[in-house]
Amino acid sequence: MANNSTAEFQPRITLLYCRQSLAPEVKPVQGSRTGQGFSVRLVLLPCSSKVQLPHLMRLLEQGSDGLQIAACPEKACQHLVGSTRAEKRLNRGRELLEQVGMGAERLGLERGAGLTLEDLMQMAGRRADAARALGPNPMKGV
Amino acid sequence: MITAEWKPIEEMVGYLRGHKKVLVIGCATCVAECAAGGEREVETLAPLLAMAMQNDGNPVEVKSATLERQCEPEFVEAIAEAAAEADAIVSLACGIGMQLVAERFVDTPLYPGVNTTSLSLREEPGLWTSRCAACGDCVLGLTFGLCPVARCAKSLMNGPCGGTRTDGMCEINQDTPCIWRLIVERATACGRLEDLTQVRPPKNWSNSPAGGPKRMLREDLRS
Numbered sequence: 001m002a003n004n005s006t007a008e009f010q011p012r013i014t015l016l017y018c019r020q021s022l023a024p025e026v027k028p029v030q031g032s033r034t035g036q037g038f039s040v041r042l043v044l045l046p047c048s049s050k051v052q053l054p055h056l057m058r059l060l061e062q063g064s065d066g067l068q069i070a071a072c073p074e075k076a077c078q079h080l081v082g083s084t085r086a087e088k089r090l091n092r093g094r095e096l097l098e099q100v101g102m103g104a105e106r107l108g109l110e111r112g113a114g115l116t117l118e119d120l121m122q123m124a125g126r127r128a129d130a131a132r133a134l135g136p137n138p139m140k141g142v
Numbered sequence: 143m144i145t146a147e148w149k150p151i152e153e154m155v156g157y158l159r160g161h162k163k164v165l166v167i168g169c170a171t172c173v174a175e176c177a178a179g180g181e182r183e184v185e186t187l188a189p190l191l192a193m194a195m196q197n198d199g200n201p202v203e204v205k206s207a208t209l210e211r212q213c214e215p216e217f218v219e220a221i222a223e224a225a226a227e228a229d230a231i232v233s234l235a236c237g238i239g240m241q242l243v244a245e246r247f248v249d250t251p252l253y254p255g256v257n258t259t260s261l262s263l264r265e266e267p268g269l270w271t272s273r274c275a276a277c278g279d280c281v282l283g284l285t286f287g288l289c290p291v292a293r294c295a296k297s298l299m300n301g302p303c304g305g306t307r308t309d310g311m312c313e314i315n316q317d318t319p320c321i322w323r324l325i326v327e328r329a330t331a332c333g334r335l336e337d338l339t340q341v342r343p344p345k346n347w348s349n350s351p352a353g354g355p356k357r358m359l360r361e362d363l364r365s
């Protein structure tokens with residue numbers, strides 16, 4: 001498979017980010033972007049707690065090489081426990097991905113406040129690095 | 143509610159080798175409440191199985207559906223078309239729902255996605271604990287509303303045993319309260335501790351699951 005060549009492999013990342021984690025002056029963005037050696041689809045959420053396991057698993061089933069969630073700092077969630085819940089779900093998702101041989105590192109969460117678009121791209125880049133180590137998602141093209 | 147837990151995905155993969163079209167079905171009642179087999183769990187497991195089978199070298203097409211109740215024939219009909227297209231069904235319902243589906247779709251292999259574990263209460267989010275063992279001879283009237291069959295590790299009818307920890311927890315599991323301690327406390331609170339000293343006839347275990355398959359018949363309800 002051509003896209004199995006690690007030299008050419010450019011991970012396709014989906015980054016789901018909390019609206020509240022952005023700096024006030026940053027206009028929320030959605031859609032696709034290209035980073036250094038990866039592409040990313042940015043998805044805006046009202047709160048990271050809106051992420052549910054079915055969403056994450058479907059995104060991976062549909063070929064995303066890695067998923068990154070950008071959440072607010074633990075004590076700064078506007079909904080108090082939203083980002084904590086998101087993290088718990090994510091940890092469960094990582095366990096399940098390990099069980100099915102996909103690798104837990106395809107899924108990650110980082111916290112931050114006052115984030116810029118550049119910060120989001122860096123988070124996506126870090127998930128791309130993790131996905132690159134695992135290789136392309138075997139579901140790609142299925 | 144009836145509670146269940148996912149089987150290891152590896153076990154499900156073992157069942158599905160050789161199949162090509164899999165239907166994952168859930169039930170929106172008990173197993174949804176215990177987060178094992180409702181729509182959310184079905185929609186989580188379906189893509190996971192697709193990924194697991196792909197990585198196993200046995201790719202399958204996985205479809206999914208969640209029934210309102212998998213233990214009622216009328217609701218099971220809703221998946222007739224999808225079941226006809228599948229060459230295997232994975233059910234996340236309790237053992238009752240699974241068997242109704244197996245009886246309805248006789249020529250499609252059915253595999254369990256969960257182990258049905260208990261009749262439990264949701265004590266707090268993410269924690270379910272046994273309350274009933276369906277023993278067929280309820281003793282709650284004698285034990286101040288607390289069940290020693292389901293909640294004592296030894297199902298003792300004359301507890302507490304000598305294994306109660308000093309903090310009142312069970313010797314078998316330090317997270318489980320000694321139910322006989324709680325029965326004594328409740329009897330005391332009711333001012334009826336003496337009731338527990340009464341000698342009672344043996345409990346009738348012949349109506350428990352150990353007594354063989356149950357058949358309950360109500361002529362007044364039959365058509």
